[in-house]
Amino acid sequence: MRRFISILPVVALLLAGCQAQDGSQIPSTQPDMRGNIISLKKTNSKKKAGVAILLVESVEGVQTNHTKATLRIDGDTHIEGIDGAILRLEQLREGQLVEAWFGDEVMESFPVQAHATAIRVSN
Numbered sequence: 001m002r003r004f005i006s007i008l009p010v011v012a013l014l015l016a017g018c019q020a021q022d023g024s025q026i027p028s029t030q031p032d033m034r035g036n037i038i039s040l041k042k043t044n045s046k047k048k049a050g051v052a053i054l055l056v057e058s059v060e061g062v063q064t065n066h067t068k069a070t071l072r073i074d075g076d077t078h079i080e081g082i083d084g085a086i087l088r089l090e091q092l093r094e095g096q097l098v099e100a101w102f103g104d105e106v107m108e109s110f111p112v113q114a115h116a117t118a119i120r121v122s123n
Contacts, residue, residue, distance in 0.1 A: 031101050052074075055068065079118075080121070
C-alpha cells in the first residue's frame with residue numbers, strides 16, 4: 001500500500017503534463033462564422049489585457065451561419081493559425097480570412113455580436 005501511495009504523485013504529474021497548457025483549443029464543431037476581418041479595433045481595457053473588437057464579413061461562395069459578425073476578443077480567446085500554431089492578438093490583421101467560434105451568449109442583432117472563444121486564421 002505504501003508503494004502505491006508513493007507512486008501516486010508521480011502519476012498525477014504525468015497526467016497533468018498531458019493536458020493542454022491553457023486548456024483552450026479549437027472546438028471540434030463547425031465554426032459559427034467564416035469570413036474576412038473587415039475592421040479590427042483594439043481597446044484599452046484596464047480590466048483585461050489584449051481586448052479587441054473584430055468585424056468579420058462572410059466571403060461570397062463560402063458557407064457560413066452569419067453574413068457579418070462583431071466579435072469581442074480577449075485573453076480567453078484561443079487564436080491559432082491554419083497550421084495549429086498559437087497566435088497573439090497583435091498578429092491579427094484586416095483582410096485575413098478567419099473561422100470563428102462564438103461563446104454561449106450571442107446578440108441576434110445585425111451584425112450579430114458575440115464573444116469569440118476561438119479563432120483560426122487561414123491566411
